[in-house]
Amino acid sequence: MQVAVRSWLLVLWMVVLGGVSVSSAFADVVVMKNGDRLTGTVTKFREGKVDLGTSYAGTVTIDTDEVESLVTEGEVTILMKDYTRVVGRLSVVNGRVTVLTAPDATPVPVDARRVASLEAGRLTGREWQFTGRINLGIFNTEGNTDLRRYNLDTEAIARRDRNRWTGTARANEATDKQVETEMNAIVGLKYDRFMDERLYGYGATSFEHDRFKDLRLRSTYGVGLGVQVYQGSPTNLALEAGLDRVNADFFDATDERFFALRLGSRFDRWLWDDVVQVFNNNQVYASLEDIRTSFLRTQSGLRFPLRGGVIAALLYNLDWDGNPAPERKSVDRQLIFSLGYRW
Numbered sequence: 001m002q003v004a005v006r007s008w009l010l011v012l013w014m015v016v017l018g019g020v021s022v023s024s025a026f027a028d029v030v031v032m033k034n035g036d037r038l039t040g041t042v043t044k045f046r047e048g049k050v051d052l053g054t055s056y057a058g059t060v061t062i063d064t065d066e067v068e069s070l071v072t073e074g075e076v077t078i079l080m081k082d083y084t085r086v087v088g089r090l091s092v093v094n095g096r097v098t099v100l101t102a103p104d105a106t107p108v109p110v111d112a113r114r115v116a117s118l119e120a121g122r123l124t125g126r127e128w129q130f131t132g133r134i135n136l137g138i139f140n141t142e143g144n145t146d147l148r149r150y151n152l153d154t155e156a157i158a159r160r161d162r163n164r165w166t167g168t169a170r171a172n173e174a175t176d177k178q179v180e181t182e183m184n185a186i187v188g189l190k191y192d193r194f195m196d197e198r199l200y201g202y203g204a205t206s207f208e209h210d211r212f213k214d215l216r217l218r219s220t221y222g223v224g225l226g227v228q229v230y231q232g233s234p235t236n237l238a239l240e241a242g243l244d245r246v247n248a249d250f251f252d253a254t255d256e257r258f259f260a261l262r263l264g265s266r267f268d269r270w271l272w273d274d275v276v277q278v279f280n281n282n283q284v285y286a287s288l289e290d291i292r293t294s295f296l297r298t299q300s301g302l303r304f305p306l307r308g309g310v311i312a313a314l315l316y317n318l319d320w321d322g323n324p325a326p327e328r329k330s331v332d333r334q335l336i337f338s339l340g341y342r343w
Contacts, residue, residue: 028052031068038062042072042090045118046232050092064112067092077123079116081197083162086110087122116197132156135313135340149174149182151336153315164192164200170299170317172334184210186297198228202240211251213332214325218248220285222262233270240264246285248293253325256293260285277303287322296320305342313338 027039030052038060044051050062050070064070070092078086078099086108088101098107137151152171157164167189174182188206195201201223208218224242231238241263248256263286268279280300287293301315317334324330 028070028072030062030070032062033066033068041120042070042076042118043120045076045078045090045112045115048112064092064097065095067095069093074120075122077119077121078110079118080110081114081116083116083194083196085123090118126160129159130157131159131343133311133340133342135311135315135338137336137338146177147175151334151338153313153336153338153340162194164194166190166192182212184208184212192226194228198231200226200228202226202242204242204244213321213328214250214253216249216251218246220244220246220260220262222260224262226264234274235269236267238264238266244285246287246293250325256323258287258289258293260287260294262286274305277305279303290323292323294322309341309343311340311342313340 028042030038030040030050032038038052038054040052040054040060042050043053043059048064050064050067052060052062054060070090072090075088076090076099078090080086086099086101088099088105088108091098091100091107097110097112099110100107132155134154135152137149137153139147139149141147150171150173152169154169156167159165167187169185169187171185172182174180186206186208188204190202190204192200192202202225203223204220205222206220209215222242222244224240226238226240229237229239241261244260244262246256246258246260250256263282263284265280265282267281268277270277279302281298283297285295296319298318299315300318301313304312306312313336315334315336315338317332317336319332321328321330
């Protein structure tokens with residue numbers, strides 16, 4: 001009996017050792033010029049930097065100029081800034097980057113400064129990439145004070161090769177002693193077509209309703225150009241300018257129709273190793289017919305990742321109308337705390 005147990009323990013121990021050996025064999029290996037040896041999985045390669053995911057130190061960022069040798073075990077797809085693709089095993093030797101596209105092929109040299117992104121596996125460029133978030137805020141009191149408030153803020157982005165689609169939605173509802181005191185919503189849809197890594201053309205539309213602004217529906221339809229000044233972690237910054245047609249239908253006030261110069265900006269940055277993200281988004285519609293009918297939408301705040309995609313957010317929304325309906329104010333402000341999920 002003891003012999004059988006020992007035999008099974010020996011077999012189990014060999015399996016464990018074999019599993020460890022296999023996992024090590026299939027790891028990407030980096031040897032630094034100072035003699036350090038790192039194993040893990042290459043997760044990112046951009047502008048002369050390599051991110052190596054490890055089980056013992058998280059993600060380690062390495063300067064390729066300090067690499068003696070690096071070889072990926074499996075194939076990767078490297079997207080260059082001119083949107084060409086190189087597929088194969090990545091190799092870095094004394095700072096020189098090459099890709100082995102086939103076992104008997106001559107390694108293809110790659111300019112590390114022209115690399116836009118890296119993905120594991122063999123990709124064709126027709127794959128979809130989806131990111132987004134949804135945040136919900138709820139405030140409810142009952143008793144001597146009877147107040148309810150609901151907030152929705154969401155964004156979904158789909159990316160495929162040079163094409164990017166973005167959908168957004170914001171909505172707020174509030175009641176005080178069962179009397180409605182707030183009811184508004186803004187939805188938007190935008191398409192971007194990248195001409196190179198940074199420059200893109202866009203087409204966008206939005207629809208806004210706010211009964212307490214006397215606004216039945218304000219719609220915008222526009223085209224323009226954008227520049228992705230920064231893209232990736234930790235900073236994103238995009239600047240846009242274009243021409244929009246604005247149609248505003250009011251419940252009681254006089255309807256408005258005009259062309260507007262649209263100026264937009266989107267900024268976010270992760271601070272302290274992805275502990276908190278600060279962001280600011282602005283859209284200015286400057287009327288080309290009557291400057292008093294111009295309006296502004298802006299959103300700023302902080303996002304805090306919690307666990308498993310769950311995030312907390314502190315939002316500050318400010319909307320400004322240059323020509324509000326009679327007995328309405330020009331500025332609306334909101335300070336909202338919400339919880340949500342990102343993917």
